[in-house]
Amino acid sequence: MLALGSTLITQQQQRRFAIPALFIACVLVFFIALSKGGVAISISEIIGIINHTADDQLKNAIIWQIRLPRLVLAMVVGAGLAACGAAMQAIFRNPLADPGLIGVSSGAALGAVATIVLGTSLFANFSDSFGIYAVPVGAFLGCIGVCVFIYRLSAHSGQFTIISLLLAGIAVNAIVGSLIGVLTLISNDQQLRDLTFWSMGSLAGNHFAMMTPTLCIIIASCIGLLRLSKPLNLYLLGEAQAKHLGINVTKLKKQVFIYTALCTGAAVAITGIIGFVGFIVPHIVRLVLGPDHRYLMPASILGGALMLGLADLFARTVMLPAEVPIGLITSAIGGPFFLIMLLKTYQQRG
Amino acid sequence: MLSGSKLMAKVGQKVLLNNVDFTVKPHEVVVIIGPNGAGKSSLLKALCGDISLSGGVVSINQRTLNEYTIAELAKLRAVLTQSYELDFPFTVNEVVDMAHFAHQEQYSALALKQFSHDAMLALGIDHLAQHCFTRLSGGEKQRTQLARVLCQLQPSLANKQNAYLLIDEPTSSLDLYHQYEVMAQARLIAKQGAGVVAVVHDLSLAASFADRIYMLNKGEVVAHGTPEEVLINTRLNEVYNIDARLQANLENVLPHIVVAKTASYS
Numbered sequence: 202m203l204a205l206g207s208t209l210i211t212q213q214q215q216r217r218f219a220i221p222a223l224f225i226a227c228v229l230v231f232f233i234a235l236s237k238g239g240v241a242i243s244i245s246e247i248i249g250i251i252n253h254t255a256d257d258q259l260k261n262a263i264i265w266q267i268r269l270p271r272l273v274l275a276m277v278v279g280a281g282l283a284a285c286g287a288a289m290q291a292i293f294r295n296p297l298a299d300p301g302l303i304g305v306s307s308g309a310a311l312g313a314v315a316t317i318v319l320g321t322s323l324f325a326n327f328s329d330s331f332g333i334y335a336v337p338v339g340a341f342l343g344c345i346g347v348c349v350f351i352y353r354l355s356a357h358s359g360q361f362t363i364i365s366l367l368l369a370g371i372a373v374n375a376i377v378g379s380l381i382g383v384l385t386l387i388s389n390d391q392q393l394r395d396l397t398f399w400s401m402g403s404l405a406g407n408h409f410a411m412m413t414p415t416l417c418i419i420i421a422s423c424i425g426l427l428r429l430s431k432p433l434n435l436y437l438l439g440e441a442q443a444k445h446l447g448i449n450v451t452k453l454k455k456q457v458f459i460y461t462a463l464c465t466g467a468a469v470a471i472t473g474i475i476g477f478v479g480f481i482v483p484h485i486v487r488l489v490l491g492p493d494h495r496y497l498m499p500a501s502i503l504g505g506a507l508m509l510g511l512a513d514l515f516a517r518t519v520m521l522p523a524e525v526p527i528g529l530i531t532s533a534i535g536g537p538f539f540l541i542m543l544l545k546t547y548q549q550r551g
Numbered sequence: 552m553l554s555g556s557k558l559m560a561k562v563g564q565k566v567l568l569n570n571v572d573f574t575v576k577p578h579e580v581v582v583i584i585g586p587n588g589a590g591k592s593s594l595l596k597a598l599c600g601d602i603s604l605s606g607g608v609v610s611i612n613q614r615t616l617n618e619y620t621i622a623e624l625a626k627l628r629a630v631l632t633q634s635y636e637l638d639f640p641f642t643v644n645e646v647v648d649m650a651h652f653a654h655q656e657q658y659s660a661l662a663l664k665q666f667s668h669d670a671m672l673a674l675g676i677d678h679l680a681q682h683c684f685t686r687l688s689g690g691e692k693q694r695t696q697l698a699r700v701l702c703q704l705q706p707s708l709a710n711k712q713n714a715y716l717l718i719d720e721p722t723s724s725l726d727l728y729h730q731y732e733v734m735a736q737a738r739l740i741a742k743q744g745a746g747v748v749a750v751v752h753d754l755s756l757a758a759s760f761a762d763r764i765y766m767l768n769k770g771e772v773v774a775h776g777t778p779e780e781v782l783i784n785t786r787l788n789e790v791y792n793i794d795a796r797l798q799a800n801l802e803n804v805l806p807h808i809v810v811a812k813t814a815s816y817s
């Protein structure tokens with residue numbers, strides 16, 4: 202950061218080139234990820250398959266049924282998580298903040314675990330009516346439910362302060378954690394295995410019909426967050442200061458809260474918990490491009506797509522034919538990164 | 552005119568403001584003084600619309616604050632507060648540019664850039680434009696923030712509209728040179744047509760730069776008028792509990808407060 206901060210001319214150049222460069226990188230990763238795997242498919246074949254001009258049935262099926270849905274999901278979820286991470290770090294005015302603070306992860310986990318464990322007994326009706334969608338729908342409902350609860354707790358008497366949001370988030374996360382513990386305790390072996398894998402996150406086994414609602418919600422939320430870039434910059438000055446500059450701060454906080462809850466909820470519901478993308482990507486982007494959200498937000502979206510696209514490529518090719526849960530990979534990269542960031546922050550503050 | 556009439560505010564049972572009347576006109580610098588806990592900052596926050604009043608109204612240019620939207624208010628008044636929490640590495644130029652938000656619909660990006668440039672030039676920080684805000688000294692940070700509020704007011708001042716600058720203890724963390732520097736800038740901004748309200752602790756500083764002074768004690772205005780009228784020996788004794796008087800009208804010396812030697816001070 203020090204080296205980058207002192208040569209700001211390059212930072213402006215970096216800003217200009219970063220977004221096109223990230224976009225090109227995303228396109229490259231997109232095609233590489235489609236071609237790699239158990240069956241290698243060349244780029245020219247892929248273009249043929251996407252244009253519906255190739256007639257190799259097997260390869261057609263691999264691309265359209267397996268690799269493309271999965272890759273699109275990975276990239277969109279990565280983009281959404283990174284955008285939400287950037288927005289949360291701005292709203293909490295703290296570069297270590299994470300969407301988990303407002304209960305998205307714990308809420309989704311509660312919903313998913315409840316559906317897995319109680320799906321055959323208490324929630325039999327729910328499981329029957331949603332079939333294979335029961336766990337994602339349960340996770341999404343759990344996420345939104347917990348977020349609404351935290352929101353109501355922290356938004357009393359017209360105020361919506363960040364400190365009350367943080368405290369409510371911590372308390373509710375603890376309560377939800379204990380509920381998940383109780384459900385885990387009463388689960389049987391198969392359920393335990395299911396919920397363990399859910400909590401490690403996976404992008405596998407989704408087809409376009411199932412993903413469409415998720416993709417729509419994430420894309421809409423990302424557009425919403427992109428439009429808040431300028432107000433978020435001013436918000437970093439302080440709440441009173443942002444208000445004096447002409448921003449409706451309460452409305453801004455509510456908008457960010459809603460977009461983040463919807464976006465992360467939709468992502469977590471279908472993929473399980475994929476940690477650290479929302480934290481690392483905005484961080485790296487901020488180190489390179491500075492804190493201006495007009496650059497930070499789009500670059501984080503592209504960076505998130507790039508990172509999760511790459512992580513997924515790694516997850517499904519490194520141990521062929523088995524695959525590593527993607528949450529393990531992002532956390533394995535994210536954990537050490539988090540520690541390094543923390544140590545650097547302490548060193549800077551002396 | 553920015554005015555408050557019969558302002559009342561309290562937190563729980565504690566009265567912050569009790570029946571306070573206040574006015575500031577364009578082109579003048581009005582300073583609010585008073586001992587700790589007198590309600591100086593509360594009065595300034597009430598004038599900004601940051602605290603809810605239990606009575607009285609604040610109005611700007613004959614309309615009450617409630618009749619303005621947040622965005623409209625931002626065009627009419629800028630506020631410089633005591634502390635800034637900015638922990639993110641924005642450049643000085645970016646911080647000053649934040650003032651554009653309220654004006655971005657009426658002005659082109661080029662015109663707004665010019666306002667930023669003028670403001671930075673006026674505060675003598677144009678050479679710092681590309682420096683990182685978080686690594687500036689206290690004085691440079693304060694001047695950057697002052698440039699930002701100046702930039703926020705410039706479009707209105709250029710159009711000869713009445714605009715106001717409210718400053719909450721701008722000098723609390725600054726050395727003597729920068730204290731006078733900041734207040735001199737506030738004077739210059741008033742000269743351009745803004746009405747300036749400043750909360751100041753230092754009575755000498757207040758006497759040097761104020762056209763009028765409001766002295767607060769326990770939430771009430773105990774005196775208001777020119778520095779000579781307000782800062783008289785008996786009142787300073789009553790309110791601040793010090794035996795002091797104002798020395799003004801000296802050649803080549805700004806007005807200042809002299810405190811008498813008493814047993815406990817020597």
